[in-house]
Amino acid sequence: MSAASLSSFLFTMSDLLRETFIGGILNIVSKGKLCPYPDQQPGFRAPEHYYQEWQAAHPDAIDPYGHRPSTSSTTSDATAINPNTGSATATKRGIAGEKGPTPDQKTDGRVEEPTQSTDTDTEKGWDPNLVTWYGPDDPENPRNWSSAKKAFVTSQLCLLTFSVYIGSSIYTAGIVDLTMQFGVSITAATLGLTLFVIGYGVGPMFLSPLSEVPALGRMRIYIITLAIFVCIQVPTALCDNLGALLPLRFVAGFIGSPCLATGGASIADIYIPRKRAYAIGIWGISAVCGPVLGPLLGGFAADAEDWRWTIWILLWLSGGTLAFLIFCLPETSGANILHKRARRLRKLTGNENLKTEGEIEQAHMSVKEAALMTLVRPFILMLTEPIVFFLNLYIALVYGLLYLWFEAFPIVYIVDHGFNGGQEGLAFLGIFVGALIGYLFFCIYCYFYLEKQFEQDGMYIVPEKRLLPAFAGGILLPISIFWFGWTSSSSIPWIVPTIGSAFFGMGTFILFQAVLNYLGDAYPRYGASVLAGNDFFRSGLGAAFPLFARAMFNNLGGPGGVAWGSTLVALLSVVMIPIPWVLWKYGARIRKYSKYAD
Template sequence: MADSLRESAVGQLLRLVNRQWLPYPDERPEFQLPDYDTPIDQEKPADHISSIGPDHQPKRRSEGEEQDVEAFQLAKTATAERTVSRTLTPIRTSDGIVLVDWYTLDDPENPHNWSSPKKLLVSFEICMYSFAVYFGSSVYTSSIDGIIERSGVGVVTASLGFALYVLAYGIGPMLWSPLSEIPSIGRNSIYIATFSIYVLLCIPEALVDNFAGLMVLRFLLGFFGSPCLATGAATFQDMYAMIKMPYLLAFWAGAVTLGPALAPVVAGFSVVAKSWHWFAWEMLWLSGPIWLLMLFLLPETSAPNILLRRARRLRYLTSKAQLKSQSEIDQAHMSAREVAFDALIKPWQINALDPAVLFSTVYTALVYGIFNSFFESFPLVYPIIYDFNLGESNSVFLSVIVALMIAMPTYCFYYYYWVEPKVAKHGFGPPEQRLIPALFACFLVPVGLFIFAWTTRSSVHWIVSIIGVLLDIPQFAASLFAANDFARSSVACGCILFAHPMFVSIGVPGGISLLGGLTILCAGGLYILYFFGANLRARSKFAAK
């Protein structure tokens, strides 16, 4: 707990006041620093995880080093116990620069070596943070009627508050994701700075009485809440071996699916009892405690950032200017143009030059658009056909909990007993193997949509249509993680705005049937990607470069 506090935003601020508060192990008198003065023979195999050559560029590990690291990581994956510590020898370049890296093979400051409780705490914080941000998207919908009455705007215009939020958290990752990869910034500073702004913006959102001002605030809230979407998965990857990542992503998917699903349930009753402003207060009450928890107990997980701060700390302790981290050496030889290109242009280049990635981007954007369009039909079904009040209508979203309680354990069971043993023996295999569960689950989506479309009439009990909703949710949850957040959120933003007029124009049965037909095309696309994905990847011009 003490090291989490030290690495948190509050801990780092306290250390700025006094470096002796919350000291690192290497700042204690009894700590034995590595010998940074003894010359090291570069021809001799280095007992080190990573190294640099005389040209300041990363040097490939020797075969022995690779075997040591792989054996250690496999041991840590298979058992919760740590292996015997092993000291790592510093690496020196020909011009005297000494690489600052982990002190030992099981260095406790390496996020992969953190204890299970610490990893679970960080994972819980990221999931709750993501839940709160996604909660803030759809909680607005319960207040649309009140906003229409107060501002005198139409339904489509009032829906902008939802659409702009979704659009903004698709734009945000284009900035936050590359910034988080800059070692001097890291992930934690972005999380804390942006979420602090998010929490503060909830206050004027709850007080504003001007439609234009409310729309501006909704966009800003989505933008400053988006880092969880931009780098949440990267935070998990900082701590866990790749073979364990599917479990983390499954629970993260559950958190971000529950957020927008439960928000209307919570706000549906309170908005009726209080006022349309009430949804914003609920955003504040949810995000505020999570923000405080992150301030005090969210440590930095980016290894380049941790090692960069270690190098600065050691330069201060030893007065040796030649001590540098790998990231400092790498960035010293990168121009601003190269940094900007890697951060802003390369993701779009990959989409343009890699057919498989482009297909995945289009697919996830389409599925996410259908997801948001589908939910826009609820206000035209349950209050009108079944005479539900606002709170009862929004209670339909509780079916999401049932769906996730079925889908998540099923997937984890499949991965644990089928996929993980195969990966441990033969490696991950081609990417198309990850699509096998979707090849079966994808048919549930059109089935659920057609059940919903053809049973939403007064002569059929409302529970039947809710069963259709339950069948849809598990597959939709996967669409929350797209290769291109901007494309996905842009399509979703448009769908939110045109879905209501579409349902009014052609009716809910016709509109939902249209969405069901589109999901059949999506299912066909999955099979194309599964059977022809290798061929598409072979045609990638990006890979060829």
């Protein structure tokens, strides 16, 4: 490795570590000497207009970093044209190649900003005390990270999501053993799955909005909640009765939920909309891996030991993930990154009026408004917006079917085909393989069709154009369910229903990608509330279906009941097929009558 390559690598690692949990602690404890930001390094000079108020009050003073502020624009390093007034304005460069902040930019740094304020600037709404990005190429803006860094961060979000999501289905492998140890019914033992799923459905309604608070950001929420999630697994594995186990399962689902609802927002922080679908798709695969691979890992563990080992595996997996993320997961929230920048610049310039957009918004938000955003708005959108309601219902049904299958697979593969618990878990790989194939076709669709539909340099798309894959996904679901149900008997090789389940994985993945991206584009101002409500809705059905699934299959004829039970469910999914077609044609018209949609 050449000296230049080594230097670039070390700079990248230092840059990555600075925004991580451990890097933030080191920076605070060392007062900026370790993992320093550019504005904490010798020779840095903030844009001139940030100093103006401090200069007026302290004309002869030296700032906290040893700089004597200049009162004349002739000391500027360069001259730039003020985009608001057309006049020449001074520009100070704090880092080689960086430009001063920009007046019209929000969080993506698209427009240049003058470095000194004028009366005309103030009249046109530019605030010289507004802390934004240092131009469109600001390296601290997550949208400007290198492709390698974006891929590394995305992989960590996938690992985090998988480590929590697997906590639901890994438990199912030990249900039979748990019933014998605690002397409870199958339905009672299944409550451990139900309460976990309810927990991560309710949790985002309270925890995910915290990641939108500029002072907190996303990374801290991930790390703190994952640490509590890891700790909860210890008493869960040591429980001696169901009364102690069930509350712990609910709390684990609740506290582990932020990554399940906010992971997509973190990906949106670092990718422009035109490229976001590829990364969201990978993240979606990791979400599928959790429920699908849980029975596989848990099945072998429960067969070898007992139900407690399913929880110990969850502890080791989530604990290892926590240790890795503490050192490697950076902050992705632009609002939080700018919040910390503003705090440092206030110290550097002495100008206490320096604020970010996020800080200004939070300062004007009352407790009532915060509660409305967090608790009430998701329900208002879910119940009053027809688009949100019907798509939530559709996704919730599909999600419920996935968990319903957790109860059908033991009947098909253990009772009919004589598999043990671990072998039964291998049968779930059909769904996983189907999801991978679905992702491949989804990427082809995005590359050759979807990207060409974007406007404004890849920043905007007509939401209904997102729905095209949902047509295929909706048709694949009933095909898969009919196939699986009517080929599940012992007279038919086990591979046949497994292939049928692959079409379910394919259809589910494609449908989820189309619908969730559509909701985010149709309600961009309230995306967090819409997606939190969707998570709540689908988790409710996902939690309820396993409670009656086994009784349904048995009451419809024992092992053969899988065929008739699948028929019932498939017919229900057929009824839902027209929903994306209707929205494709009339969605834009419906959105015109909504005060929430764009």
